[in-house]
Amino acid sequence: MNILRSEFLKLISVRTTWLLLGAMILIEGAVAGLLAGLGEKKDLRPANVPDLLIGTPLSILFVFTLGALISTNEFRHGTANSTFLITPRRERVIAAKLVVGFVVGLVAALEYIAVNAGLGLSILSSRDVTVNSDQAVDIYLGVGIGFILICLFGVALGAVVRNQVAAIVGGLALFLALRGTLTLFIGDEVGRYFPAESLLGLQGNPKGKALLLDQVDGGLVLAGYCLALTIAGIFVTRNREIT
Amino acid sequence: MPELSVERLVKRYGQTLAVDDLSFTVDSGVVTGFLGPNGSGKSTTMRALLGLVRPTSGRALVLGKPFYELTHPVRSVGASLDAKDVHPGRSGRSHLRTLAAAAGLPSSRVDEVLDMTELTPARDRRVKGYSMGMRQRLALAAALLGDPRILMLDEPANGLDPQGMRWLRDILRALASEGRAVLISSHVLSEVEQTVDQVVVIGAGRLVMQGSLADLVTRDQRPSLVRSPRASELRELLEASGASVSADGRPDTLLVHHATTEQIGTLAAEHGIALFELTRSVGTLEDRFLELTGEGGHVR
Numbered sequence: 001m002n003i004l005r006s007e008f009l010k011l012i013s014v015r016t017t018w019l020l021l022g023a024m025i026l027i028e029g030a031v032a033g034l035l036a037g038l039g040e041k042k043d044l045r046p047a048n049v050p051d052l053l054i055g056t057p058l059s060i061l062f063v064f065t066l067g068a069l070i071s072t073n074e075f076r077h078g079t080a081n082s083t084f085l086i087t088p089r090r091e092r093v094i095a096a097k098l099v100v101g102f103v104v105g106l107v108a109a110l111e112y113i114a115v116n117a118g119l120g121l122s123i124l125s126s127r128d129v130t131v132n133s134d135q136a137v138d139i140y141l142g143v144g145i146g147f148i149l150i151c152l153f154g155v156a157l158g159a160v161v162r163n164q165v166a167a168i169v170g171g172l173a174l175f176l177a178l179r180g181t182l183t184l185f186i187g188d189e190v191g192r193y194f195p196a197e198s199l200l201g202l203q204g205n206p207k208g209k210a211l212l213l214d215q216v217d218g219g220l221v222l223a224g225y226c227l228a229l230t231i232a233g234i235f236v237t238r239n240r241e242i243t
Numbered sequence: 244m245p246e247l248s249v250e251r252l253v254k255r256y257g258q259t260l261a262v263d264d265l266s267f268t269v270d271s272g273v274v275t276g277f278l279g280p281n282g283s284g285k286s287t288t289m290r291a292l293l294g295l296v297r298p299t300s301g302r303a304l305v306l307g308k309p310f311y312e313l314t315h316p317v318r319s320v321g322a323s324l325d326a327k328d329v330h331p332g333r334s335g336r337s338h339l340r341t342l343a344a345a346a347g348l349p350s351s352r353v354d355e356v357l358d359m360t361e362l363t364p365a366r367d368r369r370v371k372g373y374s375m376g377m378r379q380r381l382a383l384a385a386a387l388l389g390d391p392r393i394l395m396l397d398e399p400a401n402g403l404d405p406q407g408m409r410w411l412r413d414i415l416r417a418l419a420s421e422g423r424a425v426l427i428s429s430h431v432l433s434e435v436e437q438t439v440d441q442v443v444v445i446g447a448g449r450l451v452m453q454g455s456l457a458d459l460v461t462r463d464q465r466p467s468l469v470r471s472p473r474a475s476e477l478r479e480l481l482e483a484s485g486a487s488v489s490a491d492g493r494p495d496t497l498l499v500h501h502a503t504t505e506q507i508g509t510l511a512a513e514h515g516i517a518l519f520e521l522t523r524s525v526g527t528l529e530d531r532f533l534e535l536t537g538e539g540g541h542v543r
Contacts, residue, residue: 006345013337014330078328081295082385085322086345088294088311242295243287 003087003096007070010079011100016069020062021111028112031056032120036127049131052120053139054203055112057176063108063147064171067101067154071233072164080242090237094159098230101155105148112147113140139204142215146202149219150175152226153195159233162240175199188212198222244307246271246393246424247292252301254287254448261287263448264301269426269441271392274419276439276456277428280536284448285428286324286397293322293395305393317346317389323382324397331371335362335381338370342385356384359414375402383414393424400427400434412438432532446536459531466498469507470520477516484510495519 011017035052071094074080087093117140124131154171161167175196183191188211191197201218213221245268254262262284269275279285290296291303294310305313305320313319329338339353357363360380365373373381379399386394394415400408415438419425429435442459444451452459466489471477474495478488486502499507504521511518 002347003345006341009337009341009344010330013334013341014332016332073330077330078325079330081322081324081328082342083345084295085293085320086317086342088313088316241290241297243290 003092004099006086007093007096007100008103010073011070011104014073017066017104020066021108024059024062024108025111025115027058027062028055028115029119032116033123036120036123036129049124049129050135050139050204052124053116053136054143055116057179059108059112060146060150060175060199061172063105064150064154064175065168066104066108067151068158068164068167068171070097070101070104070155071158072162072167075162076164084242091234094230094234094237097155097159098152101151102148105151106144108151109144109147113144116140135204138215142203142219145219146199146222149202149222149226150199153222153229156226156229156233160229160236193221195222195225198225245269246306247395247426248302248304248307249288249292250302250304252288252291252303253299254284254291254296255299261448262291262298265445265448265450266301267443267450267453269393269424269443271424272419272422273440274415274425274427274438275441275443276432276435277426277443277445278432278435278532278536279428279430279445279451281430283430283445283536285430285445287448288445289322289324289395289397289426289428293320293324295324315389317348318391319389320393320395321386321389321391322395322397323386323399326375326378326382326399326401329370329378329381332369334367334369335373335377335384336366338381339385339388343388346389348388352388352390356387359387360384361410376404376407379403379407379411383411391423394418394426396425396427398428398430400429400431408434444532444535451535459535465523465530466500467502467504467507468520468522469497469499469511469518470495471497471511471516471518473516476514477511480510480514480516481507 032052032055074083083093084090121131121136157171158167161170179196182194183197192201192211192213198213198218198221201213202215202222204215205212212218247269249265249267252262252265265284265288277285277289287296288303291298292305292310302309310316310320336353336357339356340350343350343353354363357366360383362377362380362384365377370378370381379402383396383399386396400411403411415425415427427435427439436456439456441454442456443453444459468491469477472495474497478497481488481497481499481502484502487500489498490496491498504523508518508521
């Protein structure tokens with residue numbers, strides 16, 4: 001529990017955490033407000049509503065970045081020395097960081113749902129646009145769980161790749177820049193198991209792509225990536241020389 | 244049992260031999276200076292003692308055990324490896340609180356070490372606004388959190404002004420007088436020569452000497468300079484007494500090895516030889532240190 005308390009203190013004692021969470025609220029709010037409030041009502045067909053519910057991929061980047069910072073800040077600022085001196089069993093440090101990552105992902109998910117539902121759905125409702133509530137719940141669950149998994153993905157990737165820039169740029173490439181690109185070459189059959197594509201599946205496949213995983217499978221595949229990265233992270237961290 | 248023991252430690256990074264068959268011990272109640280030029284293996288040795296790097300061969304033990312086997316690492320060893328190892332966005336106090344929390348120590352201990360290191364007025368300022376001296380104090384505060392019996396500080400005097408150096412000297416001496424083992428590294432002997440009791444000198448990863456600071460001086464082989472109008476006569480007398488003598492280019496001046504200034508002066512007086520000058524060659528402990536560890540301070 002001591003290490004867990006320490007890791008939470010580390011998280012809340014730097015401004016970046018609050019800036020990223022704050023920026024998420026602003027961006028989610030702006031996107032939900034603009035999508036729901038602007039444009040002709042005839043364009044707000046039920047088929048477009050899921051796009052609004054899913055929000056912006058930028059939030060994914062923010063959540064991933066927060067996760068990666070939880071791990072890579074230790075090496076970026078050299079605090080790994082004191083962290084591992086106080087807690088020589090390094091796997092405990094990783095475990096505590098994963099718990100913190102889970103909580104950050106959960107907070108981000110709740111923040112997103114609050115903003116998206118509170119603002120976007122209210123505007124839609126005021127404009128008499130019908131929203132399928134079952135679909136909305138599924139999407140919110142998928143996106144929320146996606147946030148948690150993406151944050152864990154960031155923590156675990158940061159445990160493997162200690163260079164902060166490399167870890168964050170890698171995540172950015174994986175989840176934004178390369179999303180959909182690799183599948184063009186490899187094909188949807190295999191491509192749907194990639195992290196970004198499995199995340200899309202988990203979020204509810206809003207575009208109705210034929211070859212995306214369903215929500216449960218998408219979540220399981222993404223969780224599998226997190227688990228594999230965590231195992232690799234523990235192995236690498238235990239054997240890493242802190243120079 | 245020594246507080247710290249390094250036994251035939253070898254650490255190799257690829258083709259680079261960072262530490263080469265190094266052995267020494269550190270005892271309680273004294274300040275030990277771990278001296279050597281930059282790149283001589285001091286930090287690597289300290290990291291091996293702290294379990295942060297794995298020895299290629301040999302052992303680096305704290306209280307007779309590898310670091311990771313210590314029951315209470317924070318109460319056993321407090322270490323600072325680099326004063327820059329702090330998130331610049333945190334305040335000094337919140338940095339220490341993260342460490343205290345991990346160690347299961349109360350926040351009141353954070354305030355105590357801030358007080359000990361005279362950082363209380365700056366405790367809520369973000370570390371990026373700290374001077375190097377303040378960062379050194381913060382690093383020492385972090386090392387003191389667990390009230391450890393061993394303190395290990397890598398280049399703690401780096402960046403300190405003369406006032407800060409005096410403060411560091413006083414606090415380290417006080418900590419050692421409480422029975423703690425204190426190991427401080429430096430590549431500049433003058434930084435620590437007024438602080439340390441014992442020295443471990445290394446060069447190119449190998450032990451050059453371990454002993455008291457006095458040993459470092461005693462083993463000094465620097466010549467004495469003698470100026471006399473009867474230099475050649477004195478030279479014969481000195482050589483007959485076992486000293487070795489060389490000229491320094493001036494006809495009235497000799498450089499005398501293996502004889503103290505007292506011996507030289509007495510010999511000259513016994514033979515009625517006037518001396519115009521008799522001095523230990525200009526040189527300091529620093530020169531001796533450089534002689535031992537390699538000229539220029541950079542072994543590699």
